[in-house]
Amino acid sequence: EIVMTQSPATLSVSPGERATLSCRASQSVSSNLAWYQQKPGQAPRLLIYGASTRATGIPARFSGSGSGTEFTLTISSLQSEDFAVYYCQQYNNWPLYTFGQGTKLEIK
Amino acid sequence: QLQLQESGPGLVKPSETLSLTCTVSGGSISSSSYYWGWIRQPPGKGLEWIGSIYYSGSTYYNPSLKSRVTISVDTSKNQFSLKLSSVTAADTAVYYCARLIRWQWPDYWGQGTLVTVSS
Numbered sequence: 377e378i379v380m381t382q383s384p385a386t387l388s389v390s391p392g393e394r395a396t397l398s399c400r401a402s403q404s405v406s407s408n409l410a411w412y413q414q415k416p417g418q419a420p421r422l423l424i425y426g427a428s429t430r431a432t433g434i435p436a437r438f439s440g441s442g443s444g445t446e447f448t449l450t451i452s453s454l455q456s457e458d459f460a461v462y463y464c465q466q467y468n469n470w471p472l473y474t475f476g477q478g479t480k481l482e483i484k
Numbered sequence: 485q486l487q488l489q490e491s492g493p494g495l496v497k498p499s500e501t502l503s504l505t506c507t508v509s510g511g512s513i514s515s516s517s518y519y520w521g522w523i524r525q526p527p528g529k530g531l532e533w534i535g536s537i538y539y540s541g542s543t544y545y546n547p548s549l550k551s552r553v554t555i556s557v558d559t560s561k562n563q564f565s566l567k568l569s570s571v572t573a574a575d576t577a578v579y580y581c582a583r584l585i586r587w588q589w590p591d592y593w594g595q596g597t598l599v600t601v602s603s
Binding site for chain 2: 408410418419420421422425431463465467470471472473474475476477478
């Protein structure tokens with residue numbers, strides 16, 4: 377099983393500032409990585425797939441980078457609606473896809 | 485607009501079988517471009533992959549759950565279903581159904597349904 381480790385567990389950032397979230401895989405997943413945003417009581421929302429491709433309708437302030445074992449999600453200028461929990465997911469190891477434990481992005 | 489909706493009992497007794505159905509609207513479950521999957525999230529915790537199915541009926545399960553999981557598809561009803569046998573309290577979770585791009589990442593999710601395992 378590929379273990380996905382996200383850091384930090386909680387990130388406190390002020391609106392308008394940049395947020396950088398990290399995701400590390402226990403072995404290479406190539407670029408087969410997605411990022412999701414989840415707000416309380418809601419389903420996850422796809423933000424990024426292929427490590428760096430924004431999903432349909434996702435604002436340009438969200439960007440993803442990385443390959444292999446190290447990945448980053450950057451939110452360039454935080455808006456109030458961006459405060460949520462973010463998960464990474466590898467889909468390289470079929471059929472056992474795994475998620476990170478999540479990073480909670482909170483208002484500073 | 486594609487929509488997925490989970491349905492089924494919200495309370496299941498220990499040792500019994502959890503059964504959920506996902507109804508797909510606004511698109512065909514028989515599309516060759518997509519797989520259909522189940523993912524769960526225990527209260528206050530992270531996401532766990534359960535398994536997925538293609539419209540042809542081919543299934544792919546998380547090895548840790550494989551002995552207890554069955555996913556099936558009914559193309560005539562545009563639905564797919566999850567059965568999880570011999571449940572325990574550890575199976576208490578919000579269960580999501582989702583559409584997978586090819587067999588890979590979920591792009592559309594249902595709203596989720598909480599299933600509690602308790603006597």
